[in-house]
Amino acid sequence: MKRRRLGLSTRAIHGDPKARADWTAVAPPLYQSSTFTNPVGSTAEVLYSRYGNNPNQVDIGKKLALLEGAEAALFLSSGMGACALAHLAVLRPGDHLLASEWIYGGVHRLFREEFGKLGIDVSFVNPTQQRTWKKAMRKTTRAVFLETPTNPLMRVIDLEPVATLCKAEGLALIVDSTFASPVNFRPLEHGADLVIHSATKYLNGHTDVIAGAVAGTDQVVEEVRRLMQVWGQALDPFAAWLIDRGMRTLTVRVRRQNEIGLAVAEWCAKQDAISKVHYPGLPSHPDHELAKRVLGGFGGMLGIELKGGVRAAERFLKALTIAAHAPSLGGVETLVSEPRLTSHASLTAEQRAQAGIPDGFLRFSLGLEDPDDLIADFAQALARH
Numbered sequence: 001m002k003r004r005r006l007g008l009s010t011r012a013i014h015g016d017p018k019a020r021a022d023w024t025a026v027a028p029p030l031y032q033s034s035t036f037t038n039p040v041g042s043t044a045e046v047l048y049s050r051y052g053n054n055p056n057q058v059d060i061g062k063k064l065a066l067l068e069g070a071e072a073a074l075f076l077s078s079g080m081g082a083c084a085l086a087h088l089a090v091l092r093p094g095d096h097l098l099a100s101e102w103i104y105g106g107v108h109r110l111f112r113e114e115f116g117k118l119g120i121d122v123s124f125v126n127p128t129q130q131r132t133w134k135k136a137m138r139k140t141t142r143a144v145f146l147e148t149p150t151n152p153l154m155r156v157i158d159l160e161p162v163a164t165l166c167k168a169e170g171l172a173l174i175v176d177s178t179f180a181s182p183v184n185f186r187p188l189e190h191g192a193d194l195v196i197h198s199a200t201k202y203l204n205g206h207t208d209v210i211a212g213a214v215a216g217t218d219q220v221v222e223e224v225r226r227l228m229q230v231w232g233q234a235l236d237p238f239a240a241w242l243i244d245r246g247m248r249t250l251t252v253r254v255r256r257q258n259e260i261g262l263a264v265a266e267w268c269a270k271q272d273a274i275s276k277v278h279y280p281g282l283p284s285h286p287d288h289e290l291a292k293r294v295l296g297g298f299g300g301m302l303g304i305e306l307k308g309g310v311r312a313a314e315r316f317l318k319a320l321t322i323a324a325h326a327p328s329l330g331g332v333e334t335l336v337s338e339p340r341l342t343s344h345a346s347l348t349a350e351q352r353a354q355a356g357i358p359d360g361f362l363r364f365s366l367g368l369e370d371p372d373d374l375i376a377d378f379a380q381a382l383a384r385h
């Protein structure tokens with residue numbers, strides 16, 4: 001008998017549910033052990049937590065694969081570790097990587113500062129201009145990398161034309177899907193070959209773990225695992241256990257954050273002191289139609305521009321009482337950061353303005369507080385600004 005396909009929430013909680021034996025723990029036990037006994041004389045791979053085969057590590061990998069619709073997935077000790085090894089699994093010296101220029105600052109640095117030393121050439125394109133991808137391709141191009149939605153403008157990239165191009169040219173399409181989480185977007189369903197997450201963000205969701213993940217075919221994930229075993233970015237078992245606990249509420253968290261995001265964005269759009277709101281759920285957003293078509297929800301990430309630039313932004317930030325001024329995102333607490341001091345600190349003020357991120361731009365990661373409280377807090381802080 002063919003089994004019914006389970007919904008996303010059931011998969012996030014149970015993975016692939018099996019009949020339970022009597023007297024077993026309902027919550028997964030934590031295997032806080034670096035090593036495991038191995039049968040004498042066995043030539044099978046030993047169990048050792050750096051190998052990624054600790055039961056806590058294995059369980060969350062299976063769960064993420066089920067959520068992304070991938071053959072396999074593997075968690076690593078950070079999003080940066082996941083990103084580095086995903087690329088090293090598909091690129092060789094002499095290869096060219098074509099990357100979106102709107103990507104996480106750390107990944108931009110990795111490509112700029114490290115990949116050249118490995119003989120991997122990287123060039124960057126504006127991801128919203130479909131024709132630039134093809135134009136920037138070279139004979140040696142082996143992979144394409146992008147992030148969607150992007151930080152901090154929340155631009156949504158249409159994967160399908162890029163995926164069609166990659167298929168035609170035999171390139172791997174690698175997508176950092178951290179901002180969307182598998183609840184709002186599943187890149188593999190849109191033609192991507194490999195998905196990367198900073199699990200530090202929505203997958204864990206509680207601002208208490210650094211982790212990353214890669215999901216894709218068995219073959220590529222096995223290569224990432226092999227690299228992880230020798231380069232050493234395995235996830236600690238307790239971090240894996242916390243991520244398992246976090247993932248159980250992934251769908252309720254992200255769906256609620258979608259609601260809060262829309263409510264706060266709509267309120268912000270009506271304020272005179274706010275000159276611009278960047279949220280894909282608003283009709284004013286350049287990718288609103290695409291977002292409606294491809295996203296399961298518009299997310300909990302919001303960009304706003306205050307009239308009065310940096311000084312107004314700083315007064316507003318100091319007056320906020322609920323949102324914490326901190327980098328990172330995807331947790332239950334609302335966080336706010338200034339791209340000029342974080343993700344876009346390496347650019348000049350003019351370059352930032354040109355990129356559509358003028359000084360005074362604030363990026364919010366909305367948590368799970370009552371939206372009325374968040375809005376009241378914004379209102380009192382704006383009144384002082």
Ligand SMILES: *Cc1c(COP(=O)(O)O)cnc(C)c1O
Nearest residue numbers: 078079080104176178198200211
């Ligand atoms: C945070 C982040 C990363 C890096 O992840 P870490 O877990 O901090 O190493 C990569 N990509 C995106 C989109 C991120 O937001």
